Amino acid sequence: MRWLLASAALVAVFAGLLRWRRPTWYWLAFGAAFATLRVLVRYSSVMDACGLTVPSPRWRLTVARMANRPIPEPRAPRIRRLRPTRTGLVIRLGLRPGQDAFDVAASCDRLRHSFGMYGVTSREIRSGVVELRMTGYDVLKRVHLPADAERTTMKVPVALREDGAVHYRDYRTAPHALTIGATKSGKSVYQRNLVAELASQDVALVGIDCKQGVELFPLARRFSALADSPDTAADLLDALIAHMEDVYQLIRAEQRITADTPDADIAADIWDLPDHLRPAPVVVLVDEVAELALFSTKDEEKRRDRIITALARLAQLGRAAGIYLEICGQRFGSELGKGITMLRAQLSVRTAHRVNDETSAAMAFGDIAPDAALATIQIPGTSPGLAVTGDASGGWARVRTPHTSLRTAVNACNKYAHLTPVLPGLAAFRPTVEPSVPLAKIPAPAPAESPATA
Structure with a gap:
């Protein structure tokens, strides 16, 4: 038990140090897994609290009444894809009939608070599909462009x-x-x-x-x-x-x-x-x-x-x-x-x-x-x-x-x-630039004559 507690304390200290000095490494090692679990567990309740749910279709309500079953709960947008990145999470949502991409964009600040993320932005991919980009930390605090950034002609x-x-x-x-x-x-x-x-x-x-x-x-x-x-x-x-x-x-x-x-x-x-x-x-x-x-x-x-x-x-x-x-x-x-x-x-x-x-x-x-x-x-x-x-x-x-x-x-x-x-x-x-001369080839200035030798 002592070794277990000591190991947990060491991991916690290492994670805290990593989060302070290398937030990207911390996110890839710990933050992404915790954030993904948090989003999946809270998803339905958060969407309901943010007003991003719609009632179930009428045919389901009719079947529930005829079968004397509980009324189906309101439905949230479907998660089509959830992908961790080096800075956060990217979630692609499929909207239900009656939902609008503007409603999701207006709720970004509430989603940020509810999911415990640093920032949330949304954009409409196509009709009925919205992409949420969530950042897990302040990516603009220490900026480093990824080495695999696209570089093409112009x-x-x-x-x-x-x-x-x-x-x-x-x-x-x-x-x-x-x-x-x-x-x-x-x-x-x-x-x-x-x-x-x-x-x-x-x-x-x-x-x-x-x-x-x-x-x-x-x-x-x-x-x-x-x-x-x-x-x-x-x-x-x-x-x-x-x-x-x-x-x-x-x-x-x-x-x-x-x-x-x-x-x-x-x-x-x-x-x-x-x-x-x-x-x-x-x-x-x-x-x-x-x-x-x-x-x-x-x-x-x-x-x-x-x-x-x-x-x-x-x-x-x-x-x-x-x-x-x-x-x-x-x-x-x-x-x-x-x-x-x-x-x-x-x-x-x-x-x-x-x-x-x-x-x-x-x-x-x-x-x-x-x-x-x-x-x-x-x-x-x-x-x-x-x-x-x-x-x-x-x-x-x-x-x-x-x-x-x-x-x-x-x-x-x-x-x-x-x-x-x-x-x-x-x-x-065209600018004319003199070729650079190594310091070793620059002649040292002649020493000034002292009054005694002049």
Whole structure:
């Protein structure tokens, strides 16, 4: 008995330590089994208490009365599948006639409390089938992307969602994006993580960093073009528009619209071209868009109109040519001048980190998801990297980017520097990086002469 008690105490201490230091390991070792048992035992009573049951069919009630048997109890949604994951449980429910997916979504907070989970979200898979994703712990406290996260052409993982799923940036589905956030909110880390993930793909990276290049120039070995001032940015954007027009001419020449060509083979964008003809897609990263829109003189105003017009043209026409925009800034509203709201309307993916006022959140989500704007202003300053992301469909979720140090991003860019495409139209903006010299080969400075030997 003593050995049994000692072993139980040791296991309890080990489990507590594991839950504190490695919550994922604790969940896989202990939490998932306990949570599954708890859900199965409490399921019927919890569904009844949350109002997610329906009366039995009339024919069953009639048979019970005729056979003088007890009246059947109300029926809860059927559990079609229950699957543990590394962050929680995924339960697929089959709704009974008369039940609605909205009722399940409205009861998520009560289900979270009743099942003893950290969070519960729901989504409708198809008519009559709802999926509940339950998280067993705070997955956004220590973010680590799973090693088996999907990485395909122009689709990279950038963050972890609050339901434990991986948040992807899919350029072919949503070509252009806007990211806003206050200083030290994690906006730069989000951009840095995006560059590190794209570095291993056959894609041309083009950067505009008006802070004299302090954010993007350390990653210059993987960039096909970089601009560090508004004047250079204006010329670079004009060169991008010329590149876009050249790509369209290539698509026109290879459209294959003859009568004997199947419809599926007709080219309408670069992804319909053969591999040997397809130009490299281009991702344009703008670090601080406000620096491109501010002006104080007439000449700067002309430059500003030129820049905003070029960005708007790329946003409207660039997708088919394989040009995608990633625009970052602290604010992105109409006070930046004409053309800004037209440009913002083309940026379908919105990501907002911590902001300093409600107006900044409304600039990102006011026209697509007002609830997301309310969630944005509730992000605490003690959680850098925490953000709210949404799209034009109105759906949104809380995400957090794993911390990627600048050294990690630089190492990734240096490792895949040989994949940097050479774009002839942007050759003038190709950053020149001096080869790194090992510390052992750097000559030591000559010792200064002392007054006695001088």
